[in-house]
Amino acid sequence: MNFARARFARLDWHPYLWLGASYLHRLVGICGRWRESSWLLGYSEAIGAFLIAILFTLAPFVSTSSIGILLIAIALFWIILTLAENRLGSGVTPIHGLAFLYWGIAGIATAFSPVKSAACSGFIKLSLYLVLFALCSIVLRSSRWRSWLIGVLLHVSQDRQRDERKTILQRANKTK
Numbered sequence: 024m025n026f027a028r029a030r031f032a033r034l035d036w037h038p039y040l041w042l043g044a045s046y047l048h049r050l051v052g053i054c055g056r057w058r059e060s061s062w063l064l065g066y067s068e069a070i071g072a073f074l075i076a077i078l079f080t081l082a083p084f085v086s087t088s089s090i091g092i093l094l095i096a097i098a099l100f101w102i103i104l105t106l107a108e109n110r111l112g113s114g115v116t117p118i119h120g121l122a123f124l125y126w127g128i129a130g131i132a133t134a135f136s137p138v139k140s141a142a143c144s145g146f147i148k149l150s151l152y153l154v155l156f157a158l159c160s161i162v163l164r165s166s167r168w169r170s171w172l173i174g175v176l177l178h179v180s181q182d183r184q185r186d187e188r189k190t191i192l193q194r195a196n197k198t199k
Contacts, residue, residue, distance in 0.1 A: 057107055067104055071158050072168040074100060076175045078155070083183045094151035101158045119160070126153055 057064070078093045129149050136142035163169045 061107070064104075064107055068162055068165055068168055071100065071104070071162040072172060075155070075159060075162060075172055079172065079176050080179050083179060091148075091151065094155060097158055098151055098154040101154050101161075104158075104161065116160075119157070122153055122156060126150065 063070070074093070074097050078090070078097065081093065082090055126149065129146055133139075133142040133146040163172065
């Protein structure tokens with residue numbers, strides 16, 4: 024049973040074999056020299072953590088279009104990081120393969136959908152959230168940034184709960 028589960032989840036998958044033959048992966052690191060000479064990309068994890076913190080902080084309080092703009096900024100930053108990556112296959116795990124498989128199935132479902140506009144909208148949202156996952160997998164490797172982002176998330180959720188309690192109390196007072 025464990026063997027079957029390992030084969031299904033591809034826990035024995037070695038990304039270096041695939042990465043060596045992938046045309047798409049040849050683009051990774053194409054700007055590697057730029058990363059070495061760039062002052063700004065030296066702080067890439069801090070910038071990524073800041074972008075994620077902004078998203079976590081504003082998400083409960085702003086409209087979905089504003090979240091979309093933040094996700095587009097995160098996607099552009101992730102593309103820059105990926106093109107400037109200097110480590111071969113760094114951070115690619117089996118869960119990334121499953122997320123990519125899910126994205127591929129969603130792409131096929133979008134192509135065969137009878138309602139193309141809604142399917143494309145959903146596929147774009149899924150793609151942006153998967154790019155957020157990819158950036159989080161880079162940033163959250165560092166325990167320093169992981170602890171900081173957990174703290175941000177806890178503070179935001181506490182503020183959100185306090186606001187909801189105030190709203191409930193105000194509604195209860197109005198009905199009296």
